[in-house]
Amino acid sequence: MKTAIHWFRRDLRITDNTALAAASASADMVVPVYILSEWSDSHRWTGPHRQQFLCGCLDSLAHNLRALGGRLIFREGNAVEELRKLVLETQAGAVFFNRDPDPFGRKTEEELSRLGTESGFEVIGCKDVCVHEREDVLTATGDPFRVYTPYARAWAKQARPPVSGSLRALRVPDQVHSLPPPALERWGLTRSGEIPEPGEKAARGRMKKFLESPLAAYGAQRDIPAGQTTSRLSQDLRFGLLSIRELFAKGEARMAELSAGERGQAQKFTGELIWREFYINILWHFPAVLDQEFNPKFRGMAWPGTVKDFSRWGEGATGFPIVDAAMRQLNLTGFMHNRARMITAMFLTKDLHLDWRLGERYFMQKLTDGEIASNNGGWQWSAGTGADAAPYFRIQNPWTQTLRYDPEGRYIKAWLPELRDVPAERLSAPPAPGDRLTPGYPLPMVDHSEAREKTLEMFARQKEITAR
Ligand SMILES: Cc1cc2nc3c(=O)[nH]c(=O)nc-3n(C[C@H](O)[C@H](O)[C@H](O)COP(=O)(O)OP(=O)(O)OC[C@H]3O[C@@H](n4cnc5c(N)ncnc54)[C@H](O)[C@@H]3O)c2cc1C
Structure with missing residues (x-):
């Protein structure tokens, strides 16, 4: 084959990249393309930390491809339509890509396959993720x-x-038009030094x-x-x-x-x-997990929590130091430790009685590693509604979790500097009524034991409703 396209998606590397290696083994010349979708449309799933990381990864990929003698082509818009135009322009005989496991990627792949069949070019999806x-x-x-x-x-x-190793060289046809690489400024974003360094x-x-x-x-x-x-x-x-x-x-x-x-x-x-x-x-x-509980017993459950409580959780102002530290870490850096993800997710669902989907979306908008499958799995696990989830009656207590995993308050104090001088033992037990940890820090917004009882009632009621 004279020319093939490699469509980069969530495989922004040149080492051991299945579809890129297959494209370069099958064709004399490869057109490596990244197609930026409209970010405003995907608001539910993305946010500044991930967008910044993506921009950096694309810069690094473009640099690596130049070192191989090639260059990265940028396009923007609907992926299938852009690939259709690129096939016409370059007379490519095939489009290679690594398969995306989520339902949105899957739908696009199916459309592309149909187009390939109608228009007479090969569409080759590879296992890589x-x-x-x-x-x-x-x-x-x-x-x-x-x-x-x-x-x-x-x-x-x-x-x-x-494992296949790294590509040695790449020949990209001249004359293929490329848009400039996506720049953060275009989306009104500023660079934050908190996320990890992007790139392979x-x-x-x-x-x-x-x-x-x-x-x-x-x-x-x-x-x-x-x-x-x-x-x-x-x-x-x-x-x-x-x-x-x-x-x-x-x-x-x-x-x-x-x-x-x-x-x-x-x-x-x-x-x-x-x-x-x-x-x-x-x-x-089971792609329906994106909209509904994996466990049918808990589908349609009412979550009576309030918008105000959701805002306090998001801001890290719940009065539970471990929860607030974790939310501040997430908001500032785009990362949260796994144990803290479980604690904050259980707190949202089991202490504030808010729908896990709200938390799922919030995490997707903040996390640099935001990934639809793991995030949905983690949220449904924590809510007690998912595949192999924590049973709904096993409810983590934020105070005992602190005692167990942050007994000296090192994590809490790293993210809540206002609590730096509070003795560690006061961070892992509910304060006496009216006893603030420091003047500006909120009192716990709920009583964990009462909230726990309410959760057990909510789940028991829902089980009865679905059993009828
Ligand atoms: C509510 C909730 C939401 C989550 N959302 C995401 C998400 O959007 N993206 C994401 O990658 N992970 C998510 N996780 C899983 C996990 O918290 C992160 O993968 C982990 O904290 C990342 O840190 P690490 O790379 O240092 O992990 P390590 O502990 O070093 O683990 C190595 C790798 O294994 C995978 N991994 C680890 N734990 C899990 C897990 N429980 N589920 C699935 N994969 C796992 C990740 O790819 C991770 O990089 C979520 C967990 C919960 C409880």
Whole structure:
């Protein structure tokens, strides 16, 4: 084939990129294109941290492609329409891309396939976002898994696709028109120094650093929200700056060098990467989870919380220091530690009785790693409505969670400097009535025990309604 298009999506790297490697092996020349969709239309799902990170990743990708002798073409608008025009302009014989597991990406791929059939160009989608996807991991009866542990066991039995390495060179035809790279200023955004450095090189640096040291203590440390106890690779996997196959391979190679005890700690990390694939698998097989509860017993449930309470949660002004610290971390940096995500999500749903979908959307707008499948899975898990979710009656108590995971208040004090001088033991127990931690800090907005009782009633009532 003389010319093929590689359509970049959530695979913004040149190393071990399945579809990019396939395009360059199949054609003399490759047109690498990124198509920016209208951000205003996707308001439900995006926000400034992720937009800033994306812009940086595209700059870095363009730089890397130039180093290979190529260049990155930018277009903007409807992906199928832009690809149609690009095929006409370049006379490309095929469009290659890595498959996107979410329902929006899937719909676009189906439209593109139809167009390819009608117009006579090949449309080639590759597996890349996951190690195992779609129908790869099914039960003995051919059904999708709904529970994590048997899924993870079946997942581990499958042969893993190999790692392909980095592209050496890329020939891009001259004369292909490109828009300028997207700039933040266009969307009225300003650069914040809080998000991780974007781009493949920075992501590879983070991967190396994590594998060298924190991996060996991961199991024991991962629930501690203060400091860096986890990999912080989520945005890199979200944007495909790292190949998931390479991360597994490098992780395993590193594990072989560790002691048996350390290996046990490190294997927990593998388990988390499989959670990511589990939620992608759930979204693929049950796309309705984006609109409704996975567990049919809890569909249509009433959430009586108020808009005012939602604002206080979002601002980090609930009077529960662990919740407020986590929300401030999210608002400022676009990241929140996993334990803190669970605590804040349970607080919104089980203490404030607000619909999990409100929190899901808020997180998607703030998180740099915002990813539809994991975010929906995490929210439904916390609300007690999801696949293999925390049972609704197991309600985390923010005070005891603090005692367990932040006993010295290191996380709380890092994000709530106004509480820096408050003794740690006062951060993990409800204050006596009227006893403020500091003059400006709010009193707890609810009594956790009362809120818990109300939650149990709400869920019990809903179960009765659906059983009728
Ligand atoms: C309410 C809620 C919302 C969440 N939203 C997102 C989201 O939008 N995007 C996202 O990537 N993760 C999400 N998670 C999962 C998890 O919190 C983050 O992946 C993790 O905190 C990222 O930090 P890390 O890279 O240091 O994780 P590590 O602990 O180092 O884990 C390594 C990788 O495994 C994956 N992973 C870890 N935990 C989970 C999990 N519980 N579910 C799925 N994948 C996991 C991530 O890709 C992560 O980068 C959410 C969890 C909850 C409870």
